[in-house]
Amino acid sequence: MVTAEPGLLRMTGRALRAEWTKLRSVRSSGLALLALVALTMLLSLVGASLSTSNANQQKISVDQFHFVHQPMTGDGTVTAQVTAQADTGAWAKAGLMIKDGTASGSSYAAIMVTPGHGVLMQADAKTELTERSATGAPWLRLTRAGQSVTGYESADGVTWTTVGTLTVTAPAASTQAGLFVTSPPKLHLMGEIPNYEPVLGEATFKNVTLSTAHQAKWTDTEVALPPAAESAVAVGEGAPTTPVLDGKSTWVADGTVTVTGSGDIGRAGMGGINLTDVDRVKAGLTGIQFGLIGAIAIGALFITAEFKTRTIRTTFVARPGRAAVLTAKSIVLAGVVFLTGLAVSVAVYFITRPMQTRNGYRAPIYPQSSFFDPAVLRAILGASLFLALIGLFSLAIGTIVRRTADAIIILLTLLVIVPTIAGGASHSAYAFMGRATPLAGISILQTIPLAPTSTAVVTGTWSGFLVLCGYTLVALVAAFWVLRRRDA
Amino acid sequence: MTNLTIEARELVKRYGSTLAVDRFSCTVEAGRVTGFVGPNGAGKSTTMRMMLALDRPDGGATLIGGKPYTAYREPARTVGALLDPEAVHPGRRAADRLLWMAQYNGIPRKRVNEVLQIVGLESVARKRVGGYSLGMRQRLGIAGALLGDPGILILDEPVNGLDPEGIRWIRGLLKQLAAEGRTVLVSSHLMSELQDTADHLVIMGRGRLLADTSVKELLDRTSGEQVEVRTTDRAKAVEALTLAGATVAVTGAETVTVSDLPTERVVSLLSAAGVPFTGIGQHRASLEDVYMALTREHTTFAAAPETEEALTW
Numbered sequence: 001m002v003t004a005e006p007g008l009l010r011m012t013g014r015a016l017r018a019e020w021t022k023l024r025s026v027r028s029s030g031l032a033l034l035a036l037v038a039l040t041m042l043l044s045l046v047g048a049s050l051s052t053s054n055a056n057q058q059k060i061s062v063d064q065f066h067f068v069h070q071p072m073t074g075d076g077t078v079t080a081q082v083t084a085q086a087d088t089g090a091w092a093k094a095g096l097m098i099k100d101g102t103a104s105g106s107s108y109a110a111i112m113v114t115p116g117h118g119v120l121m122q123a124d125a126k127t128e129l130t131e132r133s134a135t136g137a138p139w140l141r142l143t144r145a146g147q148s149v150t151g152y153e154s155a156d157g158v159t160w161t162t163v164g165t166l167t168v169t170a171p172a173a174s175t176q177a178g179l180f181v182t183s184p185p186k187l188h189l190m191g192e193i194p195n196y197e198p199v200l201g202e203a204t205f206k207n208v209t210l211s212t213a214h215q216a217k218w219t220d221t222e223v224a225l226p227p228a229a230e231s232a233v234a235v236g237e238g239a240p241t242t243p244v245l246d247g248k249s250t251w252v253a254d255g256t257v258t259v260t261g262s263g264d265i266g267r268a269g270m271g272g273i274n275l276t277d278v279d280r281v282k283a284g285l286t287g288i289q290f291g292l293i294g295a296i297a298i299g300a301l302f303i304t305a306e307f308k309t310r311t312i313r314t315t316f317v318a319r320p321g322r323a324a325v326l327t328a329k330s331i332v333l334a335g336v337v338f339l340t341g342l343a344v345s346v347a348v349y350f351i352t353r354p355m356q357t358r359n360g361y362r363a364p365i366y367p368q369s370s371f372f373d374p375a376v377l378r379a380i381l382g383a384s385l386f387l388a389l390i391g392l393f394s395l396a397i398g399t400i401v402r403r404t405a406d407a408i409i410i411l412l413t414l415l416v417i418v419p420t421i422a423g424g425a426s427h428s429a430y431a432f433m434g435r436a437t438p439l440a441g442i443s444i445l446q447t448i449p450l451a452p453t454s455t456a457v458v459t460g461t462w463s464g465f466l467v468l469c470g471y472t473l474v475a476l477v478a479a480f481w482v483l484r485r486r487d488a
Numbered sequence: 489m490t491n492l493t494i495e496a497r498e499l500v501k502r503y504g505s506t507l508a509v510d511r512f513s514c515t516v517e518a519g520r521v522t523g524f525v526g527p528n529g530a531g532k533s534t535t536m537r538m539m540l541a542l543d544r545p546d547g548g549a550t551l552i553g554g555k556p557y558t559a560y561r562e563p564a565r566t567v568g569a570l571l572d573p574e575a576v577h578p579g580r581r582a583a584d585r586l587l588w589m590a591q592y593n594g595i596p597r598k599r600v601n602e603v604l605q606i607v608g609l610e611s612v613a614r615k616r617v618g619g620y621s622l623g624m625r626q627r628l629g630i631a632g633a634l635l636g637d638p639g640i641l642i643l644d645e646p647v648n649g650l651d652p653e654g655i656r657w658i659r660g661l662l663k664q665l666a667a668e669g670r671t672v673l674v675s676s677h678l679m680s681e682l683q684d685t686a687d688h689l690v691i692m693g694r695g696r697l698l699a700d701t702s703v704k705e706l707l708d709r710t711s712g713e714q715v716e717v718r719t720t721d722r723a724k725a726v727e728a729l730t731l732a733g734a735t736v737a738v739t740g741a742e743t744v745t746v747s748d749l750p751t752e753r754v755v756s757l758l759s760a761a762g763v764p765f766t767g768i769g770q771h772r773a774s775l776e777d778v779y780m781a782l783t784r785e786h787t788t789f790a791a792a793p794e795t796e797e798a799l800t801w
């Protein structure tokens with residue numbers, strides 16, 4: 001009885017069923033998946049219960065910049081054209097400001113341009129208006145009428161568009177008005193500890209006019225927090241405060257002035273300022289960095305156990321097509337790890353969210369995430385995909401080195417031990433781990449892009465994940481190659 | 489008629505500087521048990537692995553049923569193989585091991601129970617293989633080879649580890665399979681294991697083919713007419729017989745073995761020469777003797793203990 005040869009589809013189906021039978025019929029698979037679930041849960045729950053925040057009780061504002069100003073008593077208008085702004089960061093700020101004196105933290109209203117986010121208007125680190133502006137060298141104007149300040153922008157200094165009107169508390173008597181420049185520091189995360197590298201922003205202004213011109217000279221002031229004040233606490237972790245570089249202003253005869261300055265204005269959630277711990281979804285899912293040990297174990301063992309027991313020969317006798325065998329293994333493994341990862345990620349998300357809220361991570365600084373928010377879904381599915389890819393990477397390494405112990409040691413060193421040490425060693429090493437090793441894939445967990453520019457997110461949400469995909473692909477190609485060439 | 493032969497053509501396999509298989513050719517026919525014998529390290533297992541496309545030959549080729557093993561999409565339906573009974577995951581249940589092998593070849597699940605019954609393991613089918621004795625693992629391996637009801641069986645040392653009852657069982661099974669018209673290739677490093685089972689012998693030594701012959705032919709060819717003479721005057725006996733054109737070998741202090749002369753002629757020659765002799769008898773070589781003679785110079789590990797044997801007994 002000769003039946004027709006089975007087609008590719010049926011052959012693949014058979015291979016998948018056979019490899020699934022193999023995977024489910026040994027205890028080590030279950031143990032590895034249990035380790036994946038337990039370690040993910042453990043680290044996530046410990047993290048969620050130990051980390052607390054009182055940011056909402058504090059004044060998480062920052063008010064540091066270089067100010068070139070004159071007194072402006074009562075109502076008045078200040079106007080200037082920003083002819084150039086150095087791109088020292090997407091949230092570098094340059095513009096006009098009316099402020100109650102020159103002390104950091106006092107009432108203010110400001111309109112500004114940024115290299116990456118258009119025109120912003122702020123008042124008292126409480127309110128903010130944003131306007132995407134496409135003009136190359138925009139004109140800005142700030143007009144005070146009582147406690148209301150209205151901001152305008154213009155492409156030519158003739159036709160003006162209203163950006164908006166904000167209310168300030170600054171008393172009319174002691175107001176200073178003028179130009180300001182600031183640029184937020186770069187954030188380097190070493191583990192969860194932020195380090196700030198100050199950045200000096202620069203902008204060039206032209207046609208600077210003050211309606212209530214009292215012919216007073218322009219004064220330069222470095223608006224910064226007094227070193228010993230409540231600042232360190234008040235500004236809170238994550239908000240860029242120190243150190244600050246001193247700025248200056250340089251006037252040219254034709255009235256052009258170049259101003260440099262460092263720092264930021266606004267508060268957490270405004271003007272691109274975020275606390276480093278604002279991404280609570282990512283923080284909640286952090287356990288997968290431990291859970292991946294389970295993915296490593298099941299991925300490597302799935303093939304190294306066959307080499308060790310020489311079952312691999314029985315496999316290749318049953319199916320001489322070796323590529324088909326490894327393909328089936330890959331699909332079965334990825335599916336199993338993905339589904340397990342998905343189950344634990346969803347569970348971890350719903351368990352840690354209320355824990356975080358109880359521990360002070362609540363709105364307004366930490367807005368509650370929603371499960372169906374695309375970024376949250378992406379993080380949860382991404383965590384599962386991350387684990388599946390780590391499993392596949394481990395399968396490939398296991399295929400290449402064949403010995404269980406060798407494979408596990410290599411993988412644990414590469415994916416767990418070195419990153420842990422690097423995280424505590426230097427921020428460049430940590431940044432490298434997060435950018436150029438398979439662990440870059442963890443970037444898929446980001447739900448809130450951190451700003452100011454930080455090394456923690458030098459990999460975009462997807463670009464870091466693609467790095468992991470690349471590693472996995474290369475390892476798998478090598479695994480296919482050696483498996484087909486070597487004697488079994 | 490389906491081609492059920494196993495063919496090796498000029499097979500060569502090197503491991504570094506060692507030539508494990510050296511231009512080995514043979515054809516294994518259907519309908520009989522072919523014993524594949526040779527000392528340890530002769531290259532039998534390597535040859536079998538090359539037949540199953542597990543090892544890549546450095547030269548030559550093997551064909552199973554007229555085509556390379558890799559050409560089979562459902563190989564278990566044509567070829568059943570047992571290579572190493574210890575090559576099992578100890579944590580897996582016997583039934584699951586057979587199940588995945590069956591699934592790869594599109595063999596229905598109920599066949600797993602059938603082969604477990606054939607080898608007598610149905611009562612321990614749900615036990616993890618780690619707890620199996622070597623004999624039980626051997627039976628499990630045979631069950632795996634029988635899964636696809638194949639026309640060709642390739643079994644590497646299947647008798648190893650079986651108890652006497654098991655040995656009798658497997659001999660019966662092999663004969664039955666051959667009687668059903670299947671090709672049965674069974675390797676062993678002990679001729680005694682196969683002499684009552686095999687119809688045909690392929691003898692291998694140091695990677696080379698030493699003989700490809702039926703059991704009967706081999707016995708006839710080598711034993712010939714041999715006469716053993718017990719004498720107190722060895723030298724004189726040798727002289728008298730050699731003069732008559734016989735080949736004489738001194739096989740003991742008082743014995744010589746004479747080839748190529750019938751017994752009567754030996755008696756008359758010795759009597760004529762006045763050589764005293766106390767005994768005379770026909771000597772018939774056992775298969776074991778023939779095998780030992782054939783492989784003596786082709787033994788790789790002559791002085792080494794036979795580790796596989798140690799496992800067996």
